[in-house]
Amino acid sequence: MKKQIALIALLAFALMQLNVGCKQGQRQEATDLLHDTHDPEGLKMSETMVKEIISSVPNPVEMASVLQRNNVVYSQQLLNPSGNIDNYNTNFQRAINLGVYGTDLIYMNIYDRTVATLRYLTNIRELASDLRLEQFFDFNTLNRLSESSKNIDSVLFITNSGFDKMTRYLINQDRSNIAVLISAGTWIESLYIATHAPTTPENKELINKRIGEQKKVLDNLMLLMNAYEHNQGFDELLKDMRNLKNEFDQVVISYVYAEPSVIEQDGSLVVVDNSRSIVDISDETVQRIAEAVAQIRYSIIE
């Protein structure tokens, strides 16, 4: 009896010893990786500048609201299918599609399509956590809020503020490339939806004008992205963006200055900027922009 127990114990111990050897090896290997120094290539942009340019990229809420207010019909087909998330394996893909899905989520919420939002929320969470950014989204709260359409404002607020905080964090943490990609993603998706949303003769002009106004945003974004040209994936994107820029070059924006006036509104005085920018954009140009942006988007989301 005693002998048997001793034998079993010995065997068990021997087994464990075997194990120690390999496991300790692994441990060592992991920390060794820390010695590798990481030198990001290319020019470094100042943090402030990155921050400024990113904040100049319009919030997707703006474009979506414009569409909704002008009775542009909601179209589910325009969105990036939620199942595509399986394709996103690299940080580049994840970041840019985080932007894409963010825009989609906002678009859906603006149009009160709450049923499908859960899936997009899940995708955003997944991408964010793969990017190690989960701390910026209180998904439990978002999930709860998105259950009712009454909470849309809150959802939008939390999402937006989440994006803002995240951008700041990324820049602070020397991961501005991720922030830039997220921004680019939101912008591209917004532009894609705007250019592909089914317009009517009544609202077509206004929407086209809004599209034309994006010229400036694109210039800024390109400026920013050039700084990351050497980062993985950026070169391809930049190439496509340059094509888009070529199309946008057809757009002429002129600025007409007028004296600001003061009017009374709700019992208080308000200064009104009477200056106008005139956007000259042809239907043809819009069409070509739509094609170019569709191509960029396709290469992003697939």
Place this chain on the structure above:
Amino acid sequence: MSEEILKALMQLFAIIAKQDVGLSKGERAFVENFLRQQLNESAVEEYLTLFDSYIDTEVSNNNEPDENTGHKLTSVKDSVKILGIARKINKTLTQKQKAVVLVKLLEMVNSENKLTPQRIAIIDTTADVFNITKQEYNAIQAFVLNTLLPELDLPEILITNAADPENSESHFILANQLEGSLIFLRIQTVDMFFMKYNGNSELFLNGLPIKSNKIYIFASGSVIRQPKGKPLFYTDIAAQFITENTSINIRFKAEDLNFIFANGNKGLQDINIQEVQGKMVAIMGNSGSGKTTLLNVLSGIEKPTSGNVLINDTDIHKDKEKVKGIIGYIPQDDLLIEDLTVWENLFFSTLLVYRDIPRQQIKEKVDNMLTSLGLAHIKNLKVGNTMNKKISGGQRKRLNIGLELIREPSVLFVDEPTSGLSSRDSENVMELLRELTAKGKLIFVVIHQPSSEIFKMFDKIAILDDGGVQIYYGNPVEAAMYFKKIDNQINSEQGECPRCGNVNPETIFNIIESRIVDEYGKTTGIRKVQPAEWAKHFKNNGSHILTNYETDNLPEYDKKPGWLKQFRIFFKRDIKSKLANKQYVSLNLLEAPFLAFLLAFVIRYIDDPTSTNYIFRDNGNIMPYLFICTIVAVFTGLIVSAEEIYKDRKIRKRESFLNLSRSSYLFSKMGILFIISAIQSFLFVWVGNSILGIQGMYFEYWLVFFSLAALANVTGLIISSAFNSAVTIYILIPFLIIPQMVLTGAMFSFDRINRTLGGGREKVPLIAEFMPTRWAFEALVVHQFINNEYEKHFYGLRKLESTLNFKNVYYIPELKTIAENWKSDYLKGEDNPLKVEDKELLYNEISRENNSVFAQHHQVLFKETEALEFDNPDPAIADKILTYLDHLSDYYSNSFNNINNQIDSRVSEMVSTPQKREQYQKWYNDHYNNHLATFAKNTFAPLPLVRLGNRLIQKIDPIYLEPVESCLLCFRTHFLAPQKNFAGNYFSTFYFNVAILWLFTILAYIALYYNLLKKVFVFFEQKKSLNQ
């Protein structure tokens, strides 16, 4: 007898009969009589005609040539004929049958006393051809031809008579009340007995009347009953011829036995019994008088409260080891293994008893035993159970006794061998026991209401009365007289019925228990004579005192086989019995794959409603599957073993007298159960994992499943050896399984269980550490997550990334907050800006940081931790801490980016072309599981970091979190830790947990070996009864 033989015999008879004087009437009558014994009426006629025709031809043949020579000599022709017939017989008959033929020939010749030399000469020739030795032939001749006792003074002869003939050679048995003599002949070479009786009283051989001077075969087990006196058993006769006396002198002595039950009731009071070898003693008494208790105490199963039981001066309760093997016990219940055949039951039992006898010899022994038990014809029948009868009750009982007979213990205890048997079966069984006494065994039998026949078979009876009082010990027939006498009945000197010789044991009990009759003639509940009074009578009588007998040393019973051999026998026996039960085999084989199929098929689903492809990665049921796996393992393991020992308990009770090794028995049980569980585990994992698409982890899953099932097997054995009813055992199973389900960590997160049980702490709650399923489940989850083909390639990096991220995002900011609070409270001018627990926390965590693996790399150390040991430390430290934390944060942030980029570039490389990307995607989909990852990373933790007292505890990414403490025994850590720390070394959780399961198994085995659970119950029961 075959036709051929009969014909040959007729011819032989004819040839002998026609010699000399020719056939006499008596001889023909003898032949007729002989035929009548063998055949029915019509056939008798046929053979008699044949005989007559032989006589006629013989006579006519002989007449002519024999005229001249006279009838002095046998004709050559006859001689040739006889030789021919005898040779023919030689070819077909066994030696035994030939002996019978020879006896018959002599008997025929003797029937009319016409012993002419020719006739004798022919029989001589026949005996010669039959190869019967001269000496035996002479004995046969003497036995058949003589009736006078002095002429029968041969060693082959035994005489039973009222007076010893004082022969020097022959054996003798005294039978006081026998009129005339019974004469027995033994033919040693064929081991046969013949008998004849020369008196005139009515004797019965096996119930048939014996005719005077007729020769009978006295077969094994035969009994001759006489109108008065004890019956004469085969063994009584046979024993006389056994020259080599194998039995030892036994003196069995029970002195002043007292036994008090746990509840305080008296079980036995002052019992005294003394007996020597070769006796059969009945223990009688009305129900509840303590017969079985006495038997148990005498056999050593129960320890007497006072007094002792000695066999040749060895106390059987103190020197248990010494007397084991000497004592045999046949309980009232069956000791048979249902699914084995009659032969196998006896065979395995015999194997366990003998060490040195070769297998072939054991087989012969078993065959012989079955023949002598009269069970040879059913030896290949399954024993079955009482519900599903394959063999009769009497046959079962005989087989039960056979198990002990083959072992030949010196002292045998039998509990109610006749209960539930027909009177014929009862007698058979008792005769079987009676035979044993002839071999020098001492037998104690508890018996209830025996028939007169059986009652008279006993040498002694012990009668107990209520409360375990001994009121008689002595001859059974005298018992009746004794009680009648005390009761002042008439005919008290008549022990048995004068005409039929019956003793009705009931009359004895009627006297003992007779009630007082009241004035209306109704019996009251009060006994005429109280047990104590009977006991007094008995003591005064003094009949319990036995004069000294000589004793031998106890024989060394070292016949049992060694540990390994016992193991092999147990193992084989169990395997055989299990395999014989087709239902059992098929159910056990189908159970696991069926459950696996059911489970896996139900939970295999396609997550994407638009897709038709099953993707393992999207299956949200993998974690529950792992959990169910553990439960199924425990369940199947328990079910298969829960009744194992319980089922064997009766056999074990008997085998406890064989001094067999408990560990070899348990190991054989475990061996078989482990094999069953290993097969079940294999089938379950194979089917389940294949259906769900869990790839490449069959062995690990199997190992965990099997380890858990093995533990459950041993646990089941513990239960089955501790409880005494099958229902209790099955009621108990939920008690064992449900806590394990609750405390596995799968259904209820350890963060969300009652805090008094240790929920929501850093480590797994202590109570859960005792749940085998928790270890198994953890092993599976950790292994599945870390070592799947996909994660395997990234785990090291991701672990590092996770740690760095946690420090950077949650941990450092939390410490900063504390330091900042300190600073701002100080600036606000508070008296005590740094609370004690905050100070301790800062001290603990900063010290930990200083000692972390990363500290070796970054060399950002906070050197002033001692300052935090004082009361009210200098607030300037707060600034230093903040600066320090900023440095740390920078380091962690940079390192994180570094690692994150490394992972990203690895993945980018893997998806750099569409083809590679597709490959990557497939690889990812097939091996990684999102939902399991969510569980393992605790993604939904309400708080990524919690503060417990003066420590910060990481709650997210447990799968990437190394255990913090490192010491000899602090293997306890958070749930789903990738490694475990033990004795200062790190072990992979998978193998560590499996080792823990086996440690549990070893502990369970120890508990099983020492039967600890049962001992605990007994302890509490005793305590309870003491309190009462």
